[in-house]
Amino acid sequence: LYLVLSKAHFGLEDYKNAYLTLLDYQNRFNTFSADEQVDNLERQQMLFNLEKIKAENQHLSWNNVLQTLELKTNDQKVEYLNVLVVAGIGSTVIASLIALWINRRRIRWGKIANTDSLTGLFNRRYFDTQLDHLQKEMAVGDFSVSCLLLDIDHFKQVNDNFGHPTGDKVLEGIAELFNKNLRRDDICARVGGEEFMLLLPNSEIEKASVIAEDLRQRISELEFHTEQGVSFNITASFGATEIGEKQSLSDIY
DSSP: OHHHHHHHHHHTTOHHHHHHHHHHHHHHHHHHHHHHHHHHHHHHHHHHHHHHHHHHHHHHHHHHHHHHHHHHHHHHHHHHHHHHHHHHHHHHHHHHHHHHHHHHHHHHHHHHHHBOTTTOSEEHHHHHHHHHHHHHHHHHSOOOEEEEEEEETTHHHHHHHHOHHHHHHHHHHHHHHHHHHSOTTOEEEEOSSSEEEEEEETOOHHHHHHHHHHHHHHHHHOOEEOTTSOEEOOOEEEEEEEOOTTOOHHHHO
16 A cells, blocks of 8 residues: 555655655555564464473473372282291291290100000100110219119909909009109009009118108009999009119110
8 A cells, every 4th residue: 555655746846755655565564564573473482482392391291100100000019028927927937836836746756655555654765765864974973863663463353353444444543643643753654464664863872761651652552444334442662772873674674
């Protein structure tokens, strides 16, 4: 429009207005171009900011994904460690139970190997082992050990007249009497059918004889009953000796 108006003034030979109109056009054009450039810059800046925000959001999204994966990985590690801990505890418990079972079996079989099945007293094998142990202590220490040998009188008649179950009750009754009346360190064993032996540490022959007489009296006071209800008493004979350092069980018995 400005160009047309300028040409019109020029055609009318109004050169001044033609120039002013053209100059005004040039100024407005420059102003418009500057504004356009500013607008373009602002648009470019806006687009840049949008792309930047988009990139940041994408970066945050990837960070969130990575954090989520890391959390899942940590959870899996914790779960795996928990499984390992539980498995370790379970293995320890199982191993402890097995060890306890083995130890109980060992104790049980050791007890079976060293005790008389009927009376629960020690057997001849264990008695011989303890005799050897005490003799070794005697060799380095100053103390005496005595031994008592007990034989139930006429025990064969008990079995023949009243039966073997009654005879077993007699043996069990005598064993119970020993368990109730002997000292803690005394060792009592059944070494034969109706024969018992006692090791008495720290006992000279005089003291052993007193112990033997006390046991003999207590045995004679025991009352037993047959399967038919008939009551009867028994007696026992004792022998006492003081153990030497070199004596074996066969020398004593």
